[in-house]
Amino acid sequence: MSDTHGLGEFEQLVLLSILRLGDNAYGVRIRAEITEHTGRNVAPGALYTTLQRLEEKVFVTSRLGDPTPERGGRAKRYYKVSAAGLKAVERAQQAYQSLLKGLELLGGTHA
Amino acid sequence: MPKLSLSAALLTLFTSPEHGESIEGDLLEEARSRGRIWFWSHLVRTTLALWWKGFSESPLALLGLTVVCGAAWFLMAVLAEADDSPGLFVLGTLLIGFVCARAVPVRGIHASVAVAFLAGLIITGASILNHLPAERVTDLMLALADGAYAAGPLLLGSIVARHQVVRKAARAH
Numbered sequence: 001m002s003d004t005h006g007l008g009e010f011e012q013l014v015l016l017s018i019l020r021l022g023d024n025a026y027g028v029r030i031r032a033e034i035t036e037h038t039g040r041n042v043a044p045g046a047l048y049t050t051l052q053r054l055e056e057k058v059f060v061t062s063r064l065g066d067p068t069p070e071r072g073g074r075a076k077r078y079y080k081v082s083a084a085g086l087k088a089v090e091r092a093q094q095a096y097q098s099l100l101k102g103l104e105l106l107g108g109t110h111a
Numbered sequence: 112m113p114k115l116s117l118s119a120a121l122l123t124l125f126t127s128p129e130h131g132e133s134i135e136g137d138l139l140e141e142a143r144s145r146g147r148i149w150f151w152s153h154l155v156r157t158t159l160a161l162w163w164k165g166f167s168e169s170p171l172a173l174l175g176l177t178v179v180c181g182a183a184w185f186l187m188a189v190l191a192e193a194d195d196s197p198g199l200f201v202l203g204t205l206l207i208g209f210v211c212a213r214a215v216p217v218r219g220i221h222a223s224v225a226v227a228f229l230a231g232l233i234i235t236g237a238s239i240l241n242h243l244p245a246e247r248v249t250d251l252m253l254a255l256a257d258g259a260y261a262a263g264p265l266l267l268g269s270i271v272a273r274h275q276v277v278r279k280a281a282r283a284h
Contacts, residue, residue: 027137044141044153045160048134052126052164064129067136070143072116074136077129 006057007092013038014050015089018060018079026065026076027051051079059085118154124220124273125161128281165221176222180211184226184265201264208268216276223269231262 007015017033018025027047034042054060065076081089118138122131134157142150166173184204191200208227212219235258242250 027134028140043156043160044134044138045157048126048130048157049160049164052130052161053168064133070140071136072139074119074132074139076136077133 007059007088010046010050011054011059012089012092013040014047014054015059015081015085018081019086019089023078025079030079054085057084058082059088118150120274121154121158122161123277124224124270125158125165128277162221162224165218166225169218173218173222173225176211176215176218177225180207180222181226181229183207183211184230188261197260205264205268208265208270209272210268212269212272213276220269220273223265227262227266227269230265231258234258234261 013034014030017030017037021029021033027044030051031042031044031047034040034047051060051062055062059082060079061082062077062079065078067073067075116135119128119131119135122134126134135154138150138153138157141153184207187200187203187207191197191203208223211223211226215222235254238254238257239251242254
């Protein structure tokens with residue numbers, strides 16, 4: 001699926017990871033979360049361009065944290081899913097659920 | 112605006128300084144366990160991904176800008192060749208790169224980097240063909256130097272302009 005209500009598949013993964021991470025959603029953790037749950041090794045470039053695109057669509061907002069020494073004094077950028085982003089990801093997931101209905105996938109029949 | 116490191120300056124060519132620094136910080140954090148080669152290879156790949164993002168988001172506008180910038184570069188190359196003046200070529204293409212990145216602040220640098228890359232590639236290729244059969248390493252080095260001469264001033268002009276734009280935006284902010 002390339003696009004669902006303005007969201008690509010990878011954009012959905014990023015939004016869901018940000019939601020799971022809560023207040024600790026920054027680049028390194030988002031990448032690790034996606035890898036942990038999908039087994040997909042995400043290139044940093046793909047993640048940062050997607051995060052910027054989501055920010056431009058106002059599906060996420062970001063704020064800078066405090067600089068930390070292990071990052072060479074660079075601040076972390078924390079991401080948060082906006083109300084519009086939440087709505088978009090909900091709609092996309094509803095579309096998945098609707099398409100899954102009646103199919104014998106994931107070990108059972110989806111009613 | 113605080114002085115940027117080389118890696119942040121590279122990222123800042125295609126994104127804001129604030130985003131550039133946080134991306135650099137993320138890569139530095141991961142590089143602690145993965146090493147310096149991982150850091151630089153992903154820094155370059157991330158920079159290229161940010162450059163490509165510009166083209167994928169507004170392909171027609173950037174294609175048009177690349178054609179205009181490329182045509183100006185080509186015209187300058189022809190004029191300099193006719194005048195047998197390498198100085199005119201260097202100064203002219205430096206100015207073209209500067210104007211391209213300055214006149215179109217957000218996307219100009221994307222176009223001039225594309226032109227510099229293509230010009231460097233074409234001139235290097237032509238130079239290799241000219242030296243065939245290239246039996247010595249020196250011939251290949253000369254071909255690479257020709258490519259760098261073709262692309263370098265344009266690239267330098269656009270980088271200078273981009274950093275001026277970024278500094279100006281930071282002051283206004």
